[in-house]
Structures are given as structure tokens and as C-alpha cells.
Amino acid sequence: MEKPTTRSNADAKQLPPDPDGQNNDSAKWAQTAFDAFMTATGTDPEDAMADLLADLMHLADRNGTDFADQLRRASSNYAEETRGEPA
Numbered sequence: 001m002e003k004p005t006t007r008s009n010a011d012a013k014q015l016p017p018d019p020d021g022q023n024n025d026s027a028k029w030a031q032t033a034f035d036a037f038m039t040a041t042g043t044d045p046e047d048a049m050a051d052l053l054a055d056l057m058h059l060a061d062r063n064g065t066d067f068a069d070q071l072r073r074a075s076s077n078y079a080e081e082t083r084g085e086p087a
Helices: 023-041 045-063 067-081
Strands: none
Touching (some): 045 067
């Protein structure tokens, strides 16, 4: 499986809190989508995340979805999922 960014082992140990113990699963699901995107497009790992985000913007345009609103919601979800204390 390709990694979206290259990280040293030291960086990998500095992950944000995971109070519900589900962030590894979330990362695995995202990795599956990321790998499928790279396979479908031939994009290299260094460019794939930005390209995927840009393509999601195009998809939002075509579906009448406010991408900025979805990004705010995603950021809020991420903050909640890494806040450092159990729900």
C-alpha cells in the first residue's frame, strides 16, 4: 500500500490522540480510497493527495455540493476525533 506522505518512524509515533480508538481504521479506509485514486490516475504519491482533493472539488461542483462547507465539517470531525479525551 502506498503512503500519502513519507514519514519517519519518529513522526509516526507523534500521532494526535485517538480517544475512541478508531483513527487507525479511519486512516486505513482513507488509504484504500487514496490507493484506488493513484491506481486509476497514475498519479505519484507526492502529488496524489492534492490532486484527489482538487478532483473532489470538481465533483462537488457537479453535484451542487459546497466543498468549503464539507471541508469545514471534515475539519470539525477530525478535531473531535483527536481531541485527547474519550467521548
